[in-house]
Amino acid sequence: MATWLVVEDEDDIRNIVKVMFGAWGHTAIEFRNGNEAFEWLDKVEAGTFSGELPELALMDIRMPGPRGNEIARRMRSLSQFEHTPILLMTAFSLTEGERKAMFDDDGVDFIIHKPLPDFFELKKKLDEVAAEKSTNSKSG
DSSP, X not given: OOEEEEEOSSXXXXXXXXXXXXXXXXXEEEESSHHHHHHHHHHHHHXXXXXXXXXXXXXXXXXXXXXXXXXXXXXXXXXXGTTOOEEXXXXXXXXXXXXXXXXXXXXXXXXXXXXXXXXXXXXXXXXXXXXXXXXXHXXX
């Protein structure tokens, strides 16, 4: 099917998400921290990344290097990711101001709170956000 991106510093969570992506028929691009994701985005921006670009991104907010919302902002600055659904995950409470900034300034589409929903609920949410983003990109 499609390639999906996961950026998560906790190995167990990243591996579980990667297995879920595979079970749903998707290939995963995975990074352990924001620095690795930024290095990859440098290659995408320079035109030297030869792989398939992700059709959806699921990233942790708090991790070493740039945070998930900073990666989202960087992705949104590149035309290749203008319509890519971007979801963030966090185990921490966010203020309304933080949430608003992530949606309005960083281009985040949805925030999922950890612990992650079960297999079927997570798939349903990812599919819903992807479908909504697809509909909005076609009408906009």
